[in-house]
Amino acid sequence: xxxxxxxxxxxxxxxxxxxxxxxxxxxxxxxxxxxxxxxxxxxxxxxxxxxxxxxxxxxxxxxxxxxxxxxxxxxxxxxxxxxxxxxxxxxxxxxxxxxxxxxxxxxxxxxxxxxxxxxxxxxxxxxxxxxxxxxxxxxxxxxxxxxxxxxxxxxxxxxxxxxxxxxxxxxxxxxxxxxxxxxxxxxxxxxx
Ligand code: GRF
Numbered sequence: 514x515x516x517x518x519x520x521x522x523x524x525x526x527x528x529x530x531x532x533x534x535x536x537x538x539x540x541x542x543x544x545x546x547x548x549x550x551x552x553x554x555x556x557x558x559x560x561x562x563x564x565x566x567x568x569x570x571x572x573x574x575x576x577x578x579x580x581x582x583x584x585x586x587x588x589x590x591x592x593x594x595x596x597x598x599x600x601x602x603x604x605x606x607x608x609x610x611x612x613x614x615x616x617x618x619x620x621x622x623x624x625x626x627x628x629x630x631x632x633x634x635x636x637x638x639x640x641x642x643x644x645x646x647x648x649x650x651x652x653x654x655x656x657x658x659x660x661x662x663x664x665x666x667x668x669x670x671x672x673x674x675x676x677x678x679x680x681x682x683x684x685x686x687x688x689x690x691x692x693x694x695x696x697x698x699x700x701x702x703x704x705x
Contacts, residue, residue, distance in 0.1 A: 527539055530608035533565070538696065576593055601624075635663035671692075673688050
């Protein structure tokens with residue numbers, strides 16, 4: 514990614530589907546001097562994503578893209594991205610799987626945050642799985658996105674201890690707190 518950095522910050526898009534706490538945190542980070550990115554576009558596959566409010570409150574362009582037909586949706590996203598000169602994509606709770614074709618066009622420029630210590634527990638319900646398996650630790654991972662779900666090269670991870678009587682909800686909350694610290698650090702790592 515280094516070749517993308519001149520004096521200017523790299524324009525990035527964040528893709529969301531839900532609450533958007535990572536988005537909120539990334540917007541805050543992007544406004545710091547040290548951030549290598551600015552967030553210029555927010556994409557959601559649903560108008561119900563609560564995180565869309567952060568687009569409004571921060572004056573960032575938002576696009577809601579219906580994913581019923583993935584290839585049409587991705588074509589739309591691609592043209593918006595081109596138009597806005599977006600060079601980097603952060604997935605943050607985005608619940609749609611992007612096609613190999615889309616990923617290829619942005620090879621090495623899409624990253625994701627996942628609430629487990631990958632390669633453990635790809636996909637959904639990571640906290641339930643970790644507790645069921647009586648794991649002592651879980652955590653979160655920021656990784657590059659490739660064609661296989663939650664399988665791209667790992668950028669950074671943070672371990673979180675699973676306590677006795679931990680519930681999936683309490684674990685999710687603990688891990689989310691760490692996600693907010695990890696995601697900006699991982700972006701710094703990608704660009705340094
Ligand atoms: C996070 O736990 C993230 O790791 C996962 O989905 C959740 C999104 O939370 N992919 P938020 O919408 O950023 O609050």
